[in-house]
Amino acid sequence: MMKLPDPVQKVVDNLAELPSIGPRQAVRLAFYLINEGPEDLKALSESVAGLAKIKVCTRCYFIHQNEGGLCDICANPARNTRIIMVVEKETDLLSLENTKKYTGRYFIIGQVPKTGFLEPWQKIRIASLAKSVKEELGGQADEIILAFNPTTLGDFQSSLLMKELASLAKRVSRLGRGLPTGGEIEFSDDETLGASLERRS
């Protein structure tokens, strides 16, 4: 491949490190940015640098900009702190929060590796959850809800976390399985249909 100027290659390398951006797309993006001109470059550069100001909640690891250590959800006295929903990603939290049906708090564990072994930083997060459950809730939460994807991998991740967290709550539950609203019975897979039968109400 023809050598790109160093400043371009640097951007390409940095962009290609991002998830779901491949090396070819990184090259296309770099050329797009150059053609957009100095104002757009400045806007993107400064907004990325601005992310350094974002803090991470000391309790649930969601982002925030508050004075203290807690995010908006953890700092909200109207939320039930005795119910904890464990999610993989911030975007999962956003989707669940968007339902406006949940009034407990969250805990972001990060993407659980397919190997089933938690990363060291994830073990630290779990230790901090155990500490907060001990200090703030007297040792046990009322409920821990494991909100992993309804996939084979998600089920595996749930079963792993189930063991790790069993002692921290009176009840450890998982999100319900069944027919997705708007779906069609004819086109539902066996697993989903089976779950909808088992859990009929």
Place this chain on the structure above:
Amino acid sequence: MMKLPDPVQKVVDNLAELPSIGPRQAVRLAFYLINEGPEDLKALSESVAGLAKIKVCTRCYFIHQNEGGLCDICANPARNTRIIMVVEKETDLLSLENTKKYTGRYFIIGQVPKTGFLEPWQKIRIASLAKSVKEELGGQADEIILAFNPTTLGDFQSSLLMKELASLAKRVSRLGRGLPTGGEIEFSDDETLGASLERRS
């Protein structure tokens, strides 16, 4: 949707403006960047800002970092300046240059709109090409090669440019059509097979 902190929303908006990055992917990327930490943020931010130093060739509109106005290819005395290959994008130029089979120069016209009407800045580029052909080559290049994609849209773009550029070269050609190397006859479409028959050698 739950409101994101302003600095996060800014990055999401800037990223979502980039080609082939959707709003959901922009949110995921923003969270990824926050979790990567200050050093990675600084590296990406500074590398993006560094693109402002990149210059665009006054003759072919490819990028460069040279003292003068010309890119490496245009400034190379070994290249035949009387043959001009018109490409849409910098990445097309890179792929063609990578073949090491072409010794002429290039001209980047930018993506021709599907409407068939050239953008004002594209008309300015063509005017500058006409000027350079007049001043540097005495009015006519030996050949202009139109290197558009072998698609219906690319054919349309070629026919448009053909008219605009006909007077600027003794010959206006297009890249050859036929069977792609490594392809299989059984799975080739009719157009490609037809072209391979017509242009057999």
